[in-house]
Each structure stands twice: as structure tokens, then as C-alpha cells.
Amino acid sequence: MTDDTTRDDLFERGMDMRRQVLGADHVERSMANVSDFSRPIQEFVTEYCWGVVWSDDGLEPKTRSMLNLAMLTALNRSHELGVHVRGALNNGVTEAEIQQVLLQTAVYVGVPAALESFRVAEKVIKEFHANA
Amino acid sequence: MTDDTTRDDLFERGMDMRRQVLGADHVERSMANVSDFSRPIQEFVTEYCWGVVWSDDGLEPKTRSMLNLAMLTALNRSHELGVHVRGALNNGVTEAEIQQVLLQTAVYVGVPAALESFRVAEKVIKEFHANA
Amino acid sequence: MTDDTTRDDLFERGMDMRRQVLGADHVERSMANVSDFSRPIQEFVTEYCWGVVWSDDGLEPKTRSMLNLAMLTALNRSHELGVHVRGALNNGVTEAEIQQVLLQTAVYVGVPAALESFRVAEKVIKEFHANA
Amino acid sequence: MTDDTTRDDLFERGMDMRRQVLGADHVERSMANVSDFSRPIQEFVTEYCWGVVWSDDGLEPKTRSMLNLAMLTALNRSHELGVHVRGALNNGVTEAEIQQVLLQTAVYVGVPAALESFRVAEKVIKEFHANA
Amino acid sequence: MTDDTTRDDLFERGMDMRRQVLGADHVERSMANVSDFSRPIQEFVTEYCWGVVWSDDGLEPKTRSMLNLAMLTALNRSHELGVHVRGALNNGVTEAEIQQVLLQTAVYVGVPAALESFRVAEKVIKEFHANA
Amino acid sequence: MTDDTTRDDLFERGMDMRRQVLGADHVERSMANVSDFSRPIQEFVTEYCWGVVWSDDGLEPKTRSMLNLAMLTALNRSHELGVHVRGALNNGVTEAEIQQVLLQTAVYVGVPAALESFRVAEKVIKEFHANA
Numbered sequence: 001m002t003d004d005t006t007r008d009d010l011f012e013r014g015m016d017m018r019r020q021v022l023g024a025d026h027v028e029r030s031m032a033n034v035s036d037f038s039r040p041i042q043e044f045v046t047e048y049c050w051g052v053v054w055s056d057d058g059l060e061p062k063t064r065s066m067l068n069l070a071m072l073t074a075l076n077r078s079h080e081l082g083v084h085v086r087g088a089l090n091n092g093v094t095e096a097e098i099q100q101v102l103l104q105t106a107v108y109v110g111v112p113a114a115l116e117s118f119r120v121a122e123k124v125i126k127e128f129h130a131n132a
Numbered sequence: 133m134t135d136d137t138t139r140d141d142l143f144e145r146g147m148d149m150r151r152q153v154l155g156a157d158h159v160e161r162s163m164a165n166v167s168d169f170s171r172p173i174q175e176f177v178t179e180y181c182w183g184v185v186w187s188d189d190g191l192e193p194k195t196r197s198m199l200n201l202a203m204l205t206a207l208n209r210s211h212e213l214g215v216h217v218r219g220a221l222n223n224g225v226t227e228a229e230i231q232q233v234l235l236q237t238a239v240y241v242g243v244p245a246a247l248e249s250f251r252v253a254e255k256v257i258k259e260f261h262a263n264a
Numbered sequence: 265m266t267d268d269t270t271r272d273d274l275f276e277r278g279m280d281m282r283r284q285v286l287g288a289d290h291v292e293r294s295m296a297n298v299s300d301f302s303r304p305i306q307e308f309v310t311e312y313c314w315g316v317v318w319s320d321d322g323l324e325p326k327t328r329s330m331l332n333l334a335m336l337t338a339l340n341r342s343h344e345l346g347v348h349v350r351g352a353l354n355n356g357v358t359e360a361e362i363q364q365v366l367l368q369t370a371v372y373v374g375v376p377a378a379l380e381s382f383r384v385a386e387k388v389i390k391e392f393h394a395n396a
Numbered sequence: 397m398t399d400d401t402t403r404d405d406l407f408e409r410g411m412d413m414r415r416q417v418l419g420a421d422h423v424e425r426s427m428a429n430v431s432d433f434s435r436p437i438q439e440f441v442t443e444y445c446w447g448v449v450w451s452d453d454g455l456e457p458k459t460r461s462m463l464n465l466a467m468l469t470a471l472n473r474s475h476e477l478g479v480h481v482r483g484a485l486n487n488g489v490t491e492a493e494i495q496q497v498l499l500q501t502a503v504y505v506g507v508p509a510a511l512e513s514f515r516v517a518e519k520v521i522k523e524f525h526a527n528a
Numbered sequence: 529m530t531d532d533t534t535r536d537d538l539f540e541r542g543m544d545m546r547r548q549v550l551g552a553d554h555v556e557r558s559m560a561n562v563s564d565f566s567r568p569i570q571e572f573v574t575e576y577c578w579g580v581v582w583s584d585d586g587l588e589p590k591t592r593s594m595l596n597l598a599m600l601t602a603l604n605r606s607h608e609l610g611v612h613v614r615g616a617l618n619n620g621v622t623e624a625e626i627q628q629v630l631l632q633t634a635v636y637v638g639v640p641a642a643l644e645s646f647r648v649a650e651k652v653i654k655e656f657h658a659n660a
Numbered sequence: 661m662t663d664d665t666t667r668d669d670l671f672e673r674g675m676d677m678r679r680q681v682l683g684a685d686h687v688e689r690s691m692a693n694v695s696d697f698s699r700p701i702q703e704f705v706t707e708y709c710w711g712v713v714w715s716d717d718g719l720e721p722k723t724r725s726m727l728n729l730a731m732l733t734a735l736n737r738s739h740e741l742g743v744h745v746r747g748a749l750n751n752g753v754t755e756a757e758i759q760q761v762l763l764q765t766a767v768y769v770g771v772p773a774a775l776e777s778f779r780v781a782e783k784v785i786k787e788f789h790a791n792a
Contacts (some may be wrong), residue, residue: 010667016751037653039648040627041634048708049239049639052176058232060333063198063352067233070199071240072640074206076340076604080640089202101199101303107181110342110506112336118305125301139267139274169521172495173502173514180312181507204508208472208736212508231700238701241711242638244740245734252702257697313503322496327462331497333506334463337619338470340604346575364454365463370569371445372467374770375577376600382569389565403538433785435780436759437766444576445771448611472736476772484729544724577767586760595730595761596725599768628718629727635709636731 007047014051021054021061021087061091066101069093073105073117081117085124095125139179146183153186153193153219193223198233201225205237205249213249217256227257271311277316285318285325285351325355327356330365331359337369345381349388359389403443410447417457417483427454457487462497465489469501469513477513481520491521535575540580549582549589549615589619594629597621601633601645609645613652623653667707674711679765681714681721681747721751726761729753733765733777741777755785 003117014078019027034042056062065088088098098121151159166174186196197220206215222228230253238246265390283291318328328354336345351373352362362385403492415423450460461484468477485493496516502510562570581655582592593616600609616626626649634642678689694702710768714724725748748758758781766774 003671005667007665007670009665011480011663012200035650037623037627037650038646040631041642043644044631044634044712045639052704053239055438056232058228058237059236063195064236066195066199067202068234068240071202071206072238074203074638075241077640077643077644090154095301096190099301100188103188103304103308104185104191104196104199106308107185107641108200108506109207110339110504111309112339112341112504113506114305115309116341118302118342122299122301135271137271137438139269142271143267167518169491169495169518171501173510176316176499176502176513183628184308207506207508209508209512211512227697231697235700235704237702240638242636242641242735243705244636244735244737245638246701247495247705248737249371250698250740254695254697317500317503320496320499322492323500327459328500330459330506331466331500333461334467335470335501338467339505359565360454363565364452367452367568367572368449368455368460368463368573369467371449372464372772373471373769373771374603374773375573376603376605376768377770378569378609379573380605382566386563386565399535399539401535403533406535407531410718425748433759434719434778437774438762439769440580440763440766441775448572471770473772475776496704501772543733545747581764581767584731584760584763586756587764591723591726592764594727595764596768598727599730599734603769607707624718631716632713632724632727633731635713636728637735 010047010051011043012051014046014049017054018046018050021050021065021090022083023086023090026083028085039056062088062093065091065093066097069098069101069117069121070105073102073106073113074109076113076116078116078120081120082124085121086128089125098125142179142183143175144183145187146178149186150178150182152172152199153222154215155218155222158218194220194225197223197225198229201230201233201249202237202254203209205234205245206241208245208248210248210252212251214256217253218260221257221260230257274311275307276315277319278310278313281318282310282314285329285354286313286347287350289353289395290350324341326357329355329357330361333362333381333385334369337366337377338373340377340380342380342384344359345384346388349385350392351394353389362389406443406447407439408447408496409451410445413450414442417446417461417486418479419482419486421510422482427469458484458489461473461487461489464495465494465497465513465517466501469498469509472485472503472512474512477516478520481517482524485521485524530616538575538579539571540579541583542574542577542607545582546574546578549578549593549618551614551618554614567572590616590621593621594625597626597629597649598633599643601630601641602637602645604641606644609648610652612648612658617653617656626653669709670696670707671703672711673715674706676713678706678710681710681725681750683746683750686746715764723747724754725751725753726757729758729761729764729777729781733762733773734769736773736776738776739781741780742784745781746760746788748789749785 015027031042041052054061059067065084068084069081069088072078072084085098102114102117102121147159165175186193191199197216200216201213201220204210204216217230227232234246234249234253237249279291295306318325323331327330332348333345333352336342336348336367349362366378366381366385369381411423418481427438450457455463461480464480465477465484468474468480481494498510498513498517543555559570577660582589585594593612596612597609597616602604613626621629630642630645630649633645675687691702705722714721722763725744728744729748732738732744745758753761762774762777762781765777
């Protein structure tokens with residue numbers, strides 16, 4: 001490798017991407033709640049997840065959002081799924097596309113997983129429109 | 133619902149889609165190996181997975197392929213992952229895009245899962261080019 | 265295949281089986297809450313899960329219920345587990361048999377999974393008797 | 397509790413049940429291969445899995461076998477699945493019933509899991525008949 | 529094996545270890561809530577999990593606690609994770625060490641898993657100090 | 661954050677730690693096999709997994725190795741488990757401690773997972789001594 005990007009650079013780049021995907025308000029609230037205990041994981045996630053992977057333009061953010069809906073369903077992580085349904089809407093994934101992604105999880109991950117993700121997604125979509 | 137598509141229709145539609153994604157040769161070989169024991173699951177998969185979900189044009193096949201690479205990594209199903217890396221290449225997913233999808237799994241599903249999927253994908257990509 | 269059952273047929277058959285297992289009241293409430301967003305998954309589940317698999321008389325409903333208690337514990341899907349504990353009671357699985365199934369999960373799926381399923385099952389069993 | 401069964405008793409009871417389900421030959425071979433390193437897990441499994449859970453007559457061995465096929469599919473443990481397909485055949489589960497259990501996993505655990513389990517089961521069933 | 533420890537012995541030894549790790553108050557409350565339905569799993573867990581594994585001095589309780597934080601994160605079992613964060617604090621695992629264990633899960637189990645476990649751990653740590 | 665460590669620094673630090681844990685020979689062979697396709701994941705893993713997490717002295721390498729044995733068992737990743745059994749031996753984890761960690765997984769992750777990990781560990785331990 002020859003890469004002199006610093007961890008500070010990655011953190012800043014990650015904060016920008018995170019705000020773009022999840023919304024500046026959401027991110028400010030998250031950062032305001034960061035404690036000494038949770039700071040290391042918040043920094044880790046901002047750097048690597050947002051600053052390295054999401055910031056790579058090898059895939060469009062809209063595609064990354066759809067991948068996350070599928071993966072978070074397979075991983076059974078409903079809290080993060082809710083966060084990324086909101087991100088998907090911000091990234092231009094339509095409700096019909098969210099339906100399609102989740103129907104595909106029914107076949108590959110199983111029906112109980114898909115039913116749970118439909119419940120989570122429906123709730124977030126309603127809140128998204130209520131706050132729009 | 134008002135849908136008089138029959139199970140035979142779904143099976144035929146599914147076989148067409150399956151051939152388009154995985155290649156006619158691959159599908160003929162699979163069907164030739166079907167035994168009485170495995171026939172029910174082969175029919176089930178052809179109808180619902182290929183005839184219902186994959187045949188729905190609400191998402192492009194290329195997008196469905198990328199979702200599968202991510203989900204199959206999360207589900208730890210390397211055999212099916214191999215099948216769908218080939219399908220992804222047939223559907224126009226580039227090697228660079230496969231890399232991106234798998235790097236994203238490193239963050240969400242974890243490093244051991246991503247390393248395994250890189251190994252599977254690399255092997256299938258080589259075979260794909262050798263047979264091209 | 266030679267099967268001219270239509271998707272409408274599967275849906276009707278699935279609704280009948282779903283009512284038999286989960287109770288007509290429960291199913292009417294579920295269907296009343298269906299939105300445009302969740303309709304596709306509800307139809308998919310009714311057709312394939314209830315109309316194809318549960319409606320196959322190759323296994324007794326009582327056996328299918330016990331399989332579901334074990335699988336939903338392994339899959340860590342507590343919401344659906346609650347639904348299927350109720351279904352198991354409707355299908356004649358006794359409380360002692362539910363105990364046995366969940367004790368078996370302790371050995372194969374691990375102790376934390378079994379403890380969670382015991383909590384879910386105990387709550388549903390109490391409600392079942394309170395409403396009887 | 398008031399239970400003065402000793403660990404030795406559990407081990408003996410477990411060995412009997414294990415031989416009954418998996419076959420005396422299979423168990424003798426397994427025990428002959430036990431090393432100092434693997435002895436503790438072999439004893440643990442014989443005592444608790446076979447001596448406590450499988451030896452409890454609250455469920456028939458045939459039912460326990462079907463639960464295991466479903467759970468091991470959900471847990472993605474193909475080696476143990478193979479062992480328990482053989483056990484299922486010994487316990488009187490028919491091939492048609494194995495098909496039904498695995499088709500049910502397709503809906504709840506997803507299609508890739510069911511396809512893998514069909515492959516494992518078909519192989520073990522063939523060997524079972526070849527050695528009969 | 530030659531081991532005439534009885535199941536009663538294991539239960540007593542397990543109760544002692546459970547009180548030492550989780551606190552006598554916590555255990556008394558748990559046992560007071562045991563119903564006829566949940567008694568078998570409580571006894572099973574006390575005997576094998578606490579009486580056999582935790583009571584084996586081949587690893588220090590502090591090490592066992594750290595292993596549990598990592599495994600329960602991987603297994604996505606937040607309720608039990610909360611119980612074992614408290615146990616970890618009782619066993620002398622420091623908050624900084626809990627952070628380190630959970631940061632390591634971010635790499636191997638993925639970021640969504642680690643974020644959830646940080647939330648659970650932070651809540652339990654606050655309650656632990658509030659009640660100290 | 662205020663951290664001007666560059667990605668090159670992390671990569672170098674990660675290579676050092678990786679060699680220390682897995683052995684210089686093993687790492688040289690791995691790097692020699694790196695292709696253009698797999699280079700990004702190898703760099704990602706070296707930087708973040710080895711350069712950030714493993715290089716943090718908040719936990720001893722020996723403890724990190726034991727955590728990995730438990731997590732990789734829970735994640736059902738046998739290939740990486742083999743790599744980290746070797747790492748554990750290099751980091752001073754004794755065979756008796758490996759047994760203890762894996763027996764603990766039997767209770768929390770389930771018996772099939774523990775049996776598989778015992779098989780993997782036994783094989784790696786034999787090779788380790790054969791090459792010593």
C-alpha cells in the first residue's frame with residue numbers, strides 16, 4: 001500500500017458520508033449521546049464503515065443501501081435495519097424497491113425474517129413521511 | 133388476490149429465468165441429476181424463487197445478484213454463493229463490483245465471512261474465464 | 265410438473281390452513297391490518313408457507329408445529345415463535361411436549377436460545393389459557 | 397431437585413441411547429477414535445445430550461430425530477445433519493417424512509439451507525441402503 | 529468415566545457458582561420466579577452450565593465472562609448478554625476490558641452486532657454503579 | 661479524534677502483529693498468494709483487524725486468541741477457526757485451555773458447534789506439533 005490518509009481524515013470523510021446517508025440531524029443526535037464508553041465504537045464505525053467502505057465510489061450509495069437491507073435481515077439486526085431503511089429512503093431507494101428487496105429475503109433467509117423486516121420497514125417509512 | 137397463474141406456469145417461467153441467470157448448460161445438468169428424492173425441492177425452488185421472485189421486474193437481475201452475494205455471505209452458504217457468483221457475472225456484475233459487495237460484508241457480517249466469500253468468488257471467476 | 269393449481273387456489277387453501285392453525289380471529293385481525301406495503305409478503309406467505317407446505321398432508325400439523333418451535337428457536341425469531349406456540353397449542357401439542365422440544369434446543373442451539381424460548385412460550389401459554 | 401443419578405449413570409444411559417439411535421457399529425468406531433483431547437466433549441455429549449435429553453421419554457425418538465433435521469438445517473451444521481439423517485432412518489422416519497421436514501425448512505430457514513440439507517440427506521440415504 | 533457425582537451435587541455446586549457470578553440477590557429472584565413450566569430448563573442450566581462448565585477451574589471466571597460477552601454478541605442474544613455483563617463486572621472484568629472485547633466483535637461479528645452490544649453493556653454498567 | 665496515524669502505518673503495524681500471532685512463514689505464504697482480486701480485503705483485514713484491534717494492548721494476545729476461538733465457533737467459520745487455533749498456540753494458550761473454551765461453547769452455542777470445533781482444533785494441534 002501507499003496510502004497516507006490519516007485516521008483523522010477517514011473520520012472526517014466518514015462523518016460527511018454518514019450525514020449524507022442518515023441525515024445531519026440524526027447524526028448530530030447520535031454524536032451528542034456518545035459517552036466515554038461508546039466513543040471507541042463510534043469512532044471505529046465512522047472511520048471504517050463510513051469513511052472507508054461507504055465512501056468508496058465503486059458502488060452507488062443507493063446500491064449499498066439495498067445490500068444493507070438484505071444483510072441486516074439475514075443478520076437479524078432490527079435496530080440497525082430501521083436506521084438503514086431511513087438511509088435507503090434518503091439514498092433514493094423507493095418503497096417498491098424496499099418491498100422487492102425484502103421479498104427476496106423471504107426466499108433466501110426465510111419467511112420469519114422477511115415478516116420482521118417488513119414490520120420494521122413499514123414503521124420507519126411512516127415516520128419518514130410524517131417528518132417530511 | 134386475483135391471479136390465475138398456475139403452478140405449471142410458474143415452473144415454466146422459473147425455468148426460463150433460471151436458464152437466463154445461471155446458463156442453460158448449468159440448468160440442464162442440474163435437472164438431469166434430479167432424483168425422486170430431490171424433485172420436490174427443485175420444483176419448489178424453480179416456482180417460487182425463480183418464477184415468482186426473480187421473475188418480478190421490480191428489480192433488475194443485476195441488483196438481485198448483488199443482493200444474493202451479500203445475503204449468502206451473511207448466511208454462510210458457500211455452495212450457493214458459488215452458484216450466484218456465476219449468476220452475477222452472467223447478469224453483468226463486474227469483478228470490481230463483486231469486490232465492493234464483499235468488502236461491504238466485511239463491515240456488516242465480519243471479516244471471517246468476507247474472507248471466505250472472497251475465496252469462493254475468486255475460484256468461480258477463474259473458472260468462468262477459463263470456460264469463456 | 266403437471267399442476268394447474270392457480271395462485272388464487274393456493275391463497276384460498278392457505279387462508280383455510282392458517283385459520284385452522286392460528287385461529288380465525290387471529291387471522292382476521294392480521295388481514296385487517298394489512299397495508300399496501302405489506303400485502304405482497306402476506307400473500308406470498310399465505311400461498312407458499314400455508315398453501316403449499318402446511319397444506320401438504322405428508323406431516324401432521326402437530327408435527328409441523330413442533331418443528332417450527334425448534335427452528336424458530338434456532339433462528340432467534342421470538343415474535344414468530346410466539347405465534348407458533350399458540351399454533352402448537354391449537355394443533356394439540358401439550359405443554360409437556362413444548363417443554364421437551366425446548367429442552368432439546370438447549371443442547372443443540374445452546375442455553376441462551378432455550379431460555380429465551382421458554383420465556384416466550386410461558387407468556388403465550390398463560391395468555392392462551394386466560395382467553396380460553 | 398432430588399436426583400441421585402450419578403454422572404456415570406448418565407454416561408451409561410447415554411451410551412445405550414446413542415447406540416440405539418446411531419447404531420452400535422457407528423458408536424464403537426466413534427469411541428475408538430476418541431483422543432485425550434476430544435474425550436471431555438465426547439463424555440459431555442454422551443451424558444447430557446444422549447443421557448438426559450434423548451433418554452427422556454417425553455418425546456418419541458422419531459420426533460426428536462425430525463426436530464434435529466430441522467434444527468441442524470437452521471444451524472448450518474451439515475456434518476451433524478448427516479449423522480442425524482442416519483439416526484432418523486434408524487428411528488423409523490421415512491424418506492417421505494425427511495422430504496417434508498426439509499421442504500418446511502425451505503420456507504422458514506430459506507432455500508439455500510434446504511438445498512444443502514437435501515444434498516446431505518440424499519447422500520446418507522443412499523449409503524444407508526447400500527449398507528443395509 | 530468414573531464419576532459418582534450426582535445430579536443433586538451438580539445442582540448445588542451450580543447454584544453456588546451462579547450466586548458467585550451473578551450475585552445472590554439476582555439468583556434468589558430468578559429462582560422465586562421459576563414456574564412448573566420453566567423448572568426443567570432452570571435445573572438443566574444450573575447443573576450443566578453452572579455446575580459442570582463454570583465450576584471447572586480450568587479457566588478463571590474472569591476469562592469465562594469475557595468469552596461469554598463475545599459469544600453472546602455473535603449469537604445475538606441481548607437478554608443473556610445483559611446478565612453476563614453484570615456477571616463480568618462481578619468477576620473483575622473492567623469497563624475498559626469490556627470495551628476491548630466488544631471492539632473485537634466489531635471486526636469478527638460485524639459492526640451492527642458490536643453496536644447493539646455496546647448499547648446493552650452501557651445500560652447494565654450504569655445500573656451496576658447506581659446499585660453499588 | 662486527533663490521530664494522524666496513516667493507513668500505511670496501520671498496515672505496517674498490522675503486518676507485524678499478524679506475523680507475531682500467525683507466524684512469519686504463514687503470513688509470507690498468504691501474501692504471496694494475494695491476487696488483484698483479493699488484495700483489497702487483505703489490506704482491509706491487515707489494517708483494521710490486525711493494525712487497530714489486535715495491536716491495541718488493552719487485552720493480551722492470549723486473551724484475544726481465546727475470544728476468537730469462541731466467536732469463530734459461534735459464527736460457524738471453521739477455516740478461520742483453524743487459523744486461529746494455530747494463533748492461539750503461538751500466543752501461549754495451552755491445549756487444556758483450548759479444551760475449556762470449546763467445552764464452554766457446547767453450552768452456549770450448542771453441541772454440534774462444539775463437536776465441529778473440537779475436530780478442527782485437534783487436527784491443527786497435531787500439525788502444529790508435527791511441524792515444531
